[in-house]
Amino acid sequence: MTFDPQKPYNDLPLLPPAVELESRPVLKRAIAANKALAELKGAGELVPNQAVLIQSIGLQEAKLSSEIENIVTTNDELYRAFANKGAKADPHTKEVLRYNDALWHGFDAIKNQNRPLTTNLFEELFKQIKQSSAGVRKTPGTKLATGAGKVIYSPPEGEVILRDKLANLERFIYAEDGIDPLVKLAVVHYQFEAIHPFSDGNGRTGRILNILFLIEQGLLDIPILYLSRYIIENKNAYYSGLRVVTEKGDWESWILYMLKAIEQTARETREKILSIRDLMNADIEKVKAELPKIYSKDLLEQLYHQPYCKIRFLEEAGIAQRQTASHYLKELARIGVLKVIKIGRELYYINGKFLDLLIK
Numbered sequence: 001m002t003f004d005p006q007k008p009y010n011d012l013p014l015l016p017p018a019v020e021l022e023s024r025p026v027l028k029r030a031i032a033a034n035k036a037l038a039e040l041k042g043a044g045e046l047v048p049n050q051a052v053l054i055q056s057i058g059l060q061e062a063k064l065s066s067e068i069e070n071i072v073t074t075n076d077e078l079y080r081a082f083a084n085k086g087a088k089a090d091p092h093t094k095e096v097l098r099y100n101d102a103l104w105h106g107f108d109a110i111k112n113q114n115r116p117l118t119t120n121l122f123e124e125l126f127k128q129i130k131q132s133s134a135g136v137r138k139t140p141g142t143k144l145a146t147g148a149g150k151v152i153y154s155p156p157e158g159e160v161i162l163r164d165k166l167a168n169l170e171r172f173i174y175a176e177d178g179i180d181p182l183v184k185l186a187v188v189h190y191q192f193e194a195i196h197p198f199s200d201g202n203g204r205t206g207r208i209l210n211i212l213f214l215i216e217q218g219l220l221d222i223p224i225l226y227l228s229r230y231i232i233e234n235k236n237a238y239y240s241g242l243r244v245v246t247e248k249g250d251w252e253s254w255i256l257y258m259l260k261a262i263e264q265t266a267r268e269t270r271e272k273i274l275s276i277r278d279l280m281n282a283d284i285e286k287v288k289a290e291l292p293k294i295y296s297k298d299l300l301e302q303l304y305h306q307p308y309c310k311i312r313f314l315e316e317a318g319i320a321q322r323q324t325a326s327h328y329l330k331e332l333a334r335i336g337v338l339k340v341i342k343i344g345r346e347l348y349y350i351n352g353k354f355l356d357l358l359i360k
């Protein structure tokens, strides 16, 4: 069986791969990655209300995962659009918001509805991201090319074949085979991308699948480990890593890449969360001292749900009526906790230090 980038790769091998996945270097790095991930999970105990943060952390991932696919928006556009539920946003920003919705849809499905990771769920994610009514590809012709137009991979074709390979992927996900879950994650991500079940959106759907897998495996309670920043910073290795599995059966390089990505990202995310916690505590002390009549826990938490706050959010959260909410935000801006900007007729109260930490 020889691989030809121009021909649909219907010979893509089923899982598990016919090689020893857990070589010594892989096992060594898997231990380090698992440790870093466990420490990230444990950071939950250090941050009293982590649920406050996950919204914004997820939205950053939506932005970066889309950026890998050249769907680009700015933080300002994104957070404004998010604050306005997508109204008047440009097409790319809307697509990023749809990615965010798909992420939460997937999280809800596995966490609250106890649904497994299946082809049906992957199709739901794809439909939401691409706002499409299509599912698994039925028509031929999907190809992956470099920016210069050179075809580097042609995924399998034929709906039956694609569904068979996806069913095999599902079985692999749930097989009790003793493979380290993080090694498994690397294999699952390669295989999903190699199957490339959809006409577009495979990269993004596959990266949502990664976080859902970590939660499904109990390695995280909440969705906070996202690899897109690492992938952007190590983009060539991401593409070549996927390619050499296909071309040379070199699983080890790919698995090491993903383990490194997990380890580094877990560390950085933990530090980020702790910095945000420190910032929030400092704000709490400042507001308690300078605006004791205004301070409430709910109000301060509201400022950390998303970095762009509006008067309406305080109303909707039941914190205050419009007039009072407006007064609160003005006072918070006066003491420097927020800064106010006016765009058109809309006022936004921006938590600038929080924003800086989020996008760092």
Ligand SMILES: Nc1ncnc2c1ncn2[C@@H]1O[C@H](COP(=O)(O)OP(=O)(O)O)[C@@H](O)[C@H]1O
Residues within 6 Å of the ligand: 068, 069, 144, 152, 153, 193, 194, 198, 199, 200, 201, 202, 203, 204, 205, 206, 239, 242, 243, 246
């Ligand atoms: N050689 C390759 N083999 C398999 N998958 C690849 C290869 N190169 C890139 N990919 C995957 O394909 C994704 C892009 O596919 P695409 O359907 O366009 O996703 P999206 O719409 O999210 O842009 C990349 O993010 C990557 O995960």
Ligand SMILES: [Mg+2]
Residues within 6 Å of the ligand: 069, 200, 201, 202
């Ligand atoms: Mg694409």
